[in-house]
Amino acid sequence: MAGAGGLGMVGLAMAPAAAAHATPGPGPNQWWFDSWGIQQDVWPITKGKGVTVAVLDTGVNARLPDMGPAVVPGGDVTGKGGDGREDFDTHDNGHGTGMASLIASQGTKTGFVGIAPEAKILPVTSPAVTGPTTAKAIRFAVDHGAKVVNMSQSSLGANLYPNQCPPELLEAVKYAADNNVVLVASAGNTGDVDNKPNYPGSCPGVLAVGALAQNGKPWASTQRQNYVTVGAPGAGVGWINKEGHAYDAGEGTSQASALAAGAVALVRSRYPQMPARQVVQRITNTAKDFGTPGRDDQLGYGVISIPRALKQKVGANAPNPVYERLDKAAAKSPGGSGATAPKAKDNDDSSGSGMLLLVGGIVVVAVLAVGGFLLLRKRGSQTPGPQPTGPQPGMP
Template sequence: MRRLLRAAAATAAVGLALAPVVPADAAVPGPGPNQWWFASWSIQKEVWPVTKGKGVTVAIVDTGVNAQLPDLKPAVVPGGDVTGKGGDGREDFDTHDNGHGTGMASLIASQGTRTGFVGIAPEAKILPITSPSVNGPYTGKAIRFAVDHGAKVVNLSQGSGGADAYPNQCPPELLEAIKYAAEKDVVLVASAGNDGNVDNKPNYPGSCPGVLAVGALARDGKPWASTQRQSYVTVGAPGADVGWINKAGHAYDSGAGTSQASALTAGAAALLRSHDPKMTARQVVQRLTNTAKDFGAPGKDDQLGYGVISIPRALKQSVPANAPNPVYERLDKVAGTTKTGGGSSTAPSASKDDSGSGGLLLIGGIVVVVILVGGGIFLLLRRRSSSSAPPPASSMPQNFGAPQQSPYQTGPQGQPYGQPPAGPPFGGGPNPPPGR
């Protein structure tokens, strides 16, 4: 199993001695000084006045979450453990990344109570599910648990490089659980992988049909060097120069990995579902895909997919019912089903077509042929061209917002997994785990 979190050396000590401890019952504070994605997404100005994630539960399938931390205690609800050890997920058993599951939860729903590090959907609830091993039975069971216990979004910031060993790049047990989640209207988000500049093997569950796979963007507006280069990558999100809170309650100011990109995207999905509870899982994924901001190589690419998600635009802009929805198109193809209506995954789209042509002229030509030969011909057009692009750049959000222009130097990449950033935590020193 590959844990998808790489620590980058922090470049500056940011002391939250400068930021006072926030009382537990106070309003959620603003973000920490190095949480640059807040400004880029205009979270405080355009997102939080509309939604903070209230009413949505996000499952974290990971190493567990330390629910005793003041930053997370109000958000974390009892979850489960699919390893057979028992427990309800509210303890982080990570021994490699010093609290991977806690870190992902902090990016989504931290209250900033002790550290000042705030999640993008602080009113969402976190359902922790301990499942540190990535394989068909464990991960599939974890997804089913999440679905059956009220999660509307599931984050899978983990992966295995053995995807090519399975049909559809997905273990059969896991694929069945993904189908179950789709039937129950639950969004699944996963990290794309952290070996794009090494062996670049497809990682599941990100490679599985029906899962929104997320690549990592750096603060300089470029794809993170190690983000996976795979056709299954659908969107991107901040992943390099992105810190987290570890299980001991330390908030670090930097780190790198598609894990963080996945968690932030899961938080974005929670914000959309909170804002519009009638929006289906298919529509959420379709909206995030078609309102993304094109970064990296022009058009759809294998590092950031259709672009970096834009939460303000996704909240404000609707998209056509037949807009591209490659995540569910692929799942429907595997499942042998056709979905129509809002968020249709099989509706015609100029940016997804295996035929290499398409549009109304092709459809009209087929109709003429059908009439000429006397009918009885049924043609199903599936639009899945990997070289096609989402809506033109002119319709993209003008800022993702745009990454901040000031340079932000990263430290050396490739530190051993499990090592926290070399720089000091936000707090300037250890904070003892509360309640211990």
């Protein structure tokens, strides 16, 4: 958000802590672990056990030692067949594997660890973003046990549709809401170019995530749109490609979406009976605001604070813009039917620790920023079509 510089460190966990159980600690460049207090404030409470996160992407290479134990058989909506456990990406050399690694990598070979290493990954091969295809992928994920769906992908043309969402896709979003599943998507990577709305992030009922840079400011290319609800680390964020190489750095709202999906999985693991609506409401209202008070179009209501989301209560009447938009869209649909709101259930314990984010001029680790290492994919096309949102790898 504007004006974030100069705030110094806010709730940054400084003291190292031994990782619980057998999960290795994060790699030296995984700065979001310190910023979110993952080892100190999160893993002692939950590591994501019991939650399946669907990754709608290019597939996930389940043969990698870092990913194999976490990946369950999924599906393929492209017509090629398969169960999602192979990564077909050739542009980024493993976009789907990379996003899954941010969520649940075991770190057994590379040392690169996901923030929810005890969660399961349900890979759904769905690289093209269209109304019918993405809708089919969402329904598959819901029907196969996912409690969180990550869509680190986006397409132009949202402004051509009512509610900024293709009708088939909006129906699938309602289906997910009716079945208590949280949908998370990247906001888009052309905020400093054409800044057009991108779906599925623009769809009512989807938690759209903007990208935070390591200096505590919005990433320059993150979309500036009113559908952006929260932010998460997205610049200076590496990943594991489909060949098992761990990158040190990258940038894109893809990474921000994947880390946000991991955060949602941690909350759902801690509170398995909490309805999806209340989970998103809690994530939204415990986010840490930076800069000018109030929401903005780059990081929404603020950057996700996992410790606060795990520990702080949120009132039933607190804003819940993701589902408020969905309810409004559903009321206008034929027959007025749509997502229904489960009764909120406050089953949490204490109010808790503050956030965490590294801001200002203080740097935890050096980010590889050489232009040749960061393959920023910005497209200014006016034609609706797939709009990749990263990752942008550094050197392995």
